[in-house]
Amino acid sequence: MSETSKEEIIIGQLRGILEESSVKDQDWDAFCAATTIEDIGLDSLTILDLLYDIEEVIGVHLEAKQVLKISTVGEIVSLLIAEGA
Amino acid sequence: MKEIRYFIEYCLVRLILFLFDALPYRFACMIGIGAGTIYWWIDRKRQKVAVANILKSGVETDPKKARVIAKKAVHSMAILLVESLRSNEFLEGDKMYDHLTFDIQPDVMAALEDPDKGLIIASGHFGNWEVAGHYISRFKPVAGITRKMNNPRVEKLVKQRKSRYRFRPIPKHDSNTGRFLEILDEKEILALLFDQHAGSYGLMVPFFGHPAVTFKTVAMLHLVTRTPLCFASCKRVGPMKFELKSSNLIQVKRSGNKEEDLRNILTQLNRDLENVIREDPTQYLWAHRRWRDDD
Numbered sequence: 293m294s295e296t297s298k299e300e301i302i303i304g305q306l307r308g309i310l311e312e313s314s315v316k317d318q319d320w321d322a323f324c325a326a327t328t329i330e331d332i333g334l335d336s337l338t339i340l341d342l343l344y345d346i347e348e349v350i351g352v353h354l355e356a357k358q359v360l361k362i363s364t365v366g367e368i369v370s371l372l373i374a375e376g377a
Numbered sequence: 378m379k380e381i382r383y384f385i386e387y388c389l390v391r392l393i394l395f396l397f398d399a400l401p402y403r404f405a406c407m408i409g410i411g412a413g414t415i416y417w418w419i420d421r422k423r424q425k426v427a428v429a430n431i432l433k434s435g436v437e438t439d440p441k442k443a444r445v446i447a448k449k450a451v452h453s454m455a456i457l458l459v460e461s462l463r464s465n466e467f468l469e470g471d472k473m474y475d476h477l478t479f480d481i482q483p484d485v486m487a488a489l490e491d492p493d494k495g496l497i498i499a500s501g502h503f504g505n506w507e508v509a510g511h512y513i514s515r516f517k518p519v520a521g522i523t524r525k526m527n528n529p530r531v532e533k534l535v536k537q538r539k540s541r542y543r544f545r546p547i548p549k550h551d552s553n554t555g556r557f558l559e560i561l562d563e564k565e566i567l568a569l570l571f572d573q574h575a576g577s578y579g580l581m582v583p584f585f586g587h588p589a590v591t592f593k594t595v596a597m598l599h600l601v602t603r604t605p606l607c608f609a610s611c612k613r614v615g616p617m618k619f620e621l622k623s624s625n626l627i628q629v630k631r632s633g634n635k636e637e638d639l640r641n642i643l644t645q646l647n648r649d650l651e652n653v654i655r656e657d658p659t660q661y662l663w664a665h666r667r668w669r670d671d672d
Contacts, residue, residue, distance in 0.1 A: 335553075336553040336554035336555055337553075337554055337578045337593075337594065337597075338578075339554065340554060340594075340597040340598065340600075340601050341597065341635065343601045344597070344600055344601055344631075344635050345635065347631075348631075348633050348635075356554070356558050356601055356602060357555075357558050357559070357562055360554065360555045360558065
């Protein structure tokens with residue numbers, strides 16, 4: 293599978309996770325690698341929820357500390373690919 | 378102007394500390410109880426909240442007796458303050474063992490003694506949680522959320538009094554998950570009081586049989602970082618005497634259903650807290666609105 297299609301699949305999975313748990317009005321069709329953490333209303337507490345869901349849906353355990361440093365969806369995707377997603 | 382005010386406040390606090398240090402412990406407690414009684418009569422709103430909470434919890438069904446418990450609970454918080462001011466005196470070195478008895482479960486003790494493991498301790502506003510923190514800081518540094526004093530001079534004074542105690546205060550405004558994760562990453566102890574109304578980052582779980590929005594933080598940190606988690610309490614059993622107790626480590630295997638996992642952990646924590654409160658309801662902070670009508 294090419295890196296691009298892998299990225300697209302992961303972005304789709306992340307969108308699914310976030311769309312389900314989000315309480316914020318959000319244009320999910322605009323959800324892409326450039327979307328920022330702030331755009332989707334994630335804060336340091338809700339990131340813990342995201343990490344739980346990523347592990348269940350994508351099957352990759354990410355270190356919470358790493359995720360707290362990122363600012364865009366694309367960076368999460370890169371982290372996931374680096375961890376073997 | 379601010380500087381002058383800070384200085385006057387600092388002098389007053391120093392004077393109070395000097396008097397408290399010089400007074401025999403029992404006398405200092407009597408003054409604390411007196412101040413608590415004045416507070417009880419002034420703050421009618423909290424008085425009503427406390428009595429209503431006691432009745433709702435079912436630990437007492439007679440309103441008159443509930444009032445007695447609520448008043449004693451205010452005294453208990455005043456004594457906690459005195460104990461905290463005097464804690465260095467009786468928790469220093471091996472003197473601590475004359476004042477504390479322990480009922481710490483072996484798996485929790487193993488986690489405390491393991492330098493490669495962090496530990497999350499969940500507790501409530503019961504007994505004297507500061508004494509518990511002081512004791513466990515003998516194993517590894519303990520971090521917990523504290524309210525920073527507005528007055529920097531007083532803040533410095535308070536820190537100096539606690540210098541021998543390996544406590545890492547996390548100011549309330551800085552209590553984000555990143556800070557908690559750093560602590561756990563350094564294999565230290567994170568001690569959090571989870572029994573206040575959690576607002577938006579909470580989950581509705583029963584507390585004394587009634588739904589209460591409970592903080593998810595300790596449970597989420599446990600599920601995501603796999604750091605061991607336990608409940609602990611420190612009950613006052615006499616003047617300057619305490620019983621420190623822990624649950625076993627809480628082992629919840631991830632089911633894939635986050636809400637269910639959280640519910641299991643938080644229900645267990647609330648139940649552990651209920652059990653210690655039932656042992657002595659006069660040592661619990663009943664004045665907090667844990668159950669809110671608008672939930």
